[in-house]
Amino acid sequence: MDLEISFEHFHGLMQLPRIVQIGETIYPVDAHLETIVTGWCAVFVGYSAGLMGYADFKLPAQWSVQRQVAGPAQLRDARDRVRAWIVERGYRTEPKLVLLPRIYLTLEADDEDGIRVAIVDRASGNRMRVSPWLASDDIRSIDRYRAEQAAWLSEIRPRAADPFAYW
Known part of the structure; x- marks a missing residue:
């Protein structure tokens, strides 16, 4: 009986x-x-005995960690959306959990040295708003569009930087 409860x-x-x-x-x-306990409906179990710098959580059903060949491991929710990156311990660095917001601002490049500013919904992969293509050396225009997109995002989604909001 105790073995079953433990498992x-x-x-x-x-x-x-x-x-x-x-x-x-x-x-x-x-x-x-x-915040992780309340934001992800997780249960904090304790500190990992075998891994320094880690804590044990019981996350909702079907959440998983996917290890990558290159880059950080990805913490995925039940709908297979990336919610966080797990950056492992490196030389003189501690492991860290990088929490990702649902909606984010990014720069996208094309094959012809062009750049555009986009607001992307991580849950669907859709671009919510996109600037026109700009020359990659036109820093002033890139900065202007980045500021405009950031202002628009903060107006429609004031908590966009919160990794627990809008999921």
Whole structure:
């Protein structure tokens, strides 16, 4: 009986880094444990005995970690949407969990040295708003369109930078 309870309790356990990064800000150890619990309907189980810098969570059913050949591991939700990156420990760096917002602003390049500014919905992959193609050396126009897109995004989705909003 105790063995069954133990297995049920630990089935689906995932180790996530205790240091969290949102945007460019890196937060101190354990600063977002409670936010992860409430934002992702997770259960904080404790600290990983085998991995320094990691905490054990029981995440919702069908959430998974996908390891990549190159680049960080991806934490995916039940609908297979990337919700976070797990950046493993490197030389003189601690592992960190990079939380990703649903809607983000990005630069896209084409094959002919052109760049455009786009607002992308990570859940659907759709572009919500796109600038015209610009020359890659036209920094002034790129910055202007980036500022316009950011202002538009903050107007329609004021919490767009929050990785727990709008999912």
